[in-house]
Amino acid sequence: MKEALISLILPLTVLCPLVLAVAMAPNAARSTVARLAPWVPLPALLLAVLAPSNLSLSLPWLLLGTRLALVNDTARLFLLFTALLWLLSGIYARAYFSGQQGIHRFFVYFLLSMTGNIGLILAQDLTSFYLFFTLMSFASYGLVVHERSSLSLHAGRIYIILVVIGEVALFSALVLATTATKSTEFHLVRQGLAQAESRDLIMLLALIGFGIKAGVLGLHMWLPLAHPVAPTPASAVLSGAMIKAGLLGWLQLLPLGEVMLLQWGEAYITLGLAAAFYGVLVGLTQRDPKTLLAYSSISQMGILTMAVGLGLMSPAAYPVILPVITLYALHHGLSKGALFLGVGVIRACSGAKRRRVWLAMWLPALALAGAPLTSGMAAKFLLKAQIGNAPDTWVLVLQTLLPASGVATALLVGRCLILLHQPRTGDSGNHSARGLVWPWALLVTAVAVLPWWFVPETPERWIHAAFTASLWPVLLGAVLAIAAVGWRARLVRSRERVDGQLSTRYLMPQIPPGDILVPMSRWMTPALTHVCRLAEERLPTRREVLLSSLKKTWSNMHWQGLLATIESSLSHWPTALVILVLLGLLAAALAIIA
């Protein structure tokens, strides 16, 4: 009985948001539907908590045969934090948009993206995964450009270009994978891919297709543009939940645990570590806390990319690495979501309340930095414990760089807290803070409590070791941050004495969000103009030239004159005779051949 009820929930997780999104269409129903909308992730949440681990639903008539299932704890955890983030962000959004016009429009795209995000976690075959992934990617365009400012339109443009590139790469990867393995079921594809001939091409395409979503270095340009300009509740799900779809895609498709892929592992680790530091470095120069947080997401996803690389290198240890990746994803999803929502709360508050909120923000911030006794400590420590599975050359590199990235993250988080401490012009007043506070407070509580449930089995007394190991990077980061603040204050004071006023020169230089986009557009633009000219001018003119030259030769031939000449020459005796003789010869030749 209970089982039957739970298996009923499975289709509801996807259907509820979808139906509600469609129900937004008629004007009359809109307000009611918008009131219901935040609660639609509840079935998914319920499923994540209650479902037995072998729940599966086959829909052979849907698309090319669909199977939705909750196969393992990875899927369950992904579903858990995804549903929780969508739920709390939805409730938050109700308050965020209260009294504003755009709420209905926002919720249409919000619900569609949610359908995609939840569906792709449950999808067990390539085509339905692709369906949900596509739905999420395209629908979240509506979230990115929601504000319609020039900034958000620019961000949307970059976002959608990368989405389309990613879609195409993914499509090619999936077609290749299906052909190579003769299957569309993920678990069969993973196995088959290990020995497939086209494996490397498929993995490259998957790196691009999913990497765009996950913000892999080099494909991350859209992320610091799009995440901050979206309305705050949308930023939270973009950076907390949807970004993990790329990671999940890798976990589902790549032959992890099946075969040792040393080069690919090295590539993922290199890319991941580079992103971990690059994200922090560029993030430190940002002045908008949301942009800074987006860069922090790039950096944290870098760590996860590295962990995937670790799994590619050491298939034997993958069963142990996977739970750690999952825990890390859960930890990052929740804390990043809490930080993004918190930015909105702080902006809506003032005075003592603002200070209290700011203090509470320390919790997700410290968790992100991996401070002792936070979920970050557990995630990072357990990840570090897996380094030993890598080949020796990499162990040393990782043992140095992973703690170093912890220091870097601590610095970045410190910078974020400092930025949030300073009141900004234009803050507060727009939103009713009360409605914003409690979903955010719930999420902060979840950051503190939830991950502890899912810490994988480990040797005893590990907490003790983790505590000491996690202490020093955070402390070092804090010391560095304080030193930097003090140094800058002194610098500013000494200059002030000279100039009498504070000049922008002494502010930190800012790298424009989207960083490599700036040099990229420098060579992209001429290339694009070239293509434009080809399609718009050259191709049509070529065709015109060809046609007109054909026409000219046609009209230049004096047909009448030509025919008359032939006719008159035929009427001469000698010509006719010659032709007759020739014809006779031809007939004779044909007769002989036959």
Next chain:
Amino acid sequence: MNLDPWVPILVIASSLLPGLIIFSLAENSVRLRTGLNLTGALLNLVLVGWMLWGVYLGHRYEARLALLPDLELVLLADTLSLLFITLSAVLWLVTTVYAIGYLKGSPHRSRFFGFFSLCVTSTAGVSLAGNLITFLLFYELLTLATYPLIMHHGTEVARRAGRSYLVYTIFGGALLLLGTVWLYTLTGTLEFTPRGLLNGMGEEHRPALRAIFALLIAGLGVKAALVPLHGWLPQAMVAPAPVSALLHAVAVVKAGAFGIVRIVYEVFGVEFAAGLGVTAPLAWLAATTIIYGSLRALFQDDLKRMLAFSTVSQVSYITLGVAIVGPVATIGGMVHLVHQGFMKITLFLCAGNLAETLGVHKISEMNGVGRRMPWTMAAFTVGAFGMIGAPPVAGFISKWYLGLGALEAGQGWVIFVLAGSSLLTASYFLPVLHAVWFREPPVCWPKEHHFGLRETAWALLLPPLATAVMALGAGLLAAMPFSPLNWAKLIAAREFYLP
């Protein structure tokens, strides 16, 4: 008495007779005309449904009439002809409803609907043709029936477009005739045969057969809008919206593509054609057309013109699927014959709605139109995403099978063509969708009409919604029995490849 031979004849008659009667009707006998149109279309649909079921169960509907000594007019319903005729029957009904709403109160309606019915008759004939000569007859009739429809408005531009259409298609028809006659001298029969009529032709005929193939494909390529023979299609978009819709989705363009299918599979036989070495050039030609059409569509401001170039690109998917040579690719090509029809007719009907209701013809005028006409534009969005190949719209299924088929046949390069075309298609459709849904509408529209509904008239709104649902359903329910996909699989198994 065996009724089976009569069914295909009745199908032809169900559109021919109403058409002939409508010609003789007075302009103002609206009721009778509408009644005739709808009865014909419904009857046609029922008969086709009957045949569909019968053929599924293994029946054979075949009618033979003596035409010339040794040459017969053959109407034959096999799985392949049913794929095409079902599409035309369904879309004819939809378009008829639309055309009735679209032309309400405009002049020359009897002429219009008369030729409209003739056009459908010839399409039905093309799909039911059981030999090349029957095919040729209806193919030429189609040319003549569409010509007045393209020029319906009678403006200078329309006349020029009509003339250009006629020049192109007559020329194409001549090539086709030449090829057919030459083929007849070699084989002495023109029957469409499963797995090929020419199978087992001797080695000495190969050069001649290559030349015949080139002639036939060039003749059909005019209607199928293969580059460089596509010039008439973007001009023909001056026709009234229902005509464009039918032209691009079923009638003319598809007749060409369908002809190519028949020629490759049932005249030459696909393996024989591959042995002749003629399929590889055809595949390259199709690939070029796909990319060229998309590139040209990229910079059009006129909505219908953009859609026309998009057709050039999309119809060649069918040819590509044929030319890749392999059962899976065949399925992809066949199924796109139906899928492209659903999607493209949706887009054209939506474009017609914009023009009729708001006077919007250009993409640059479409800002914020999603707020004024949400349902129409929702249908348009479905069509556009289908063209891009995004799931769950039907276009995805076609691309998926084409991709799988290309890899199976060892032609990996096709993946690049598919990817490139998806990129380009996205780059010309997504900006339109952005303008439609995310830009502010202007203060007033170029030429606004008010109909009964808030959005537009019922007769204009329901048809594109219906076809959008079909495009969505054909993709979402692709694994269901009787879905276009499963029918295409049936064709590939029964007609083209030995199981």
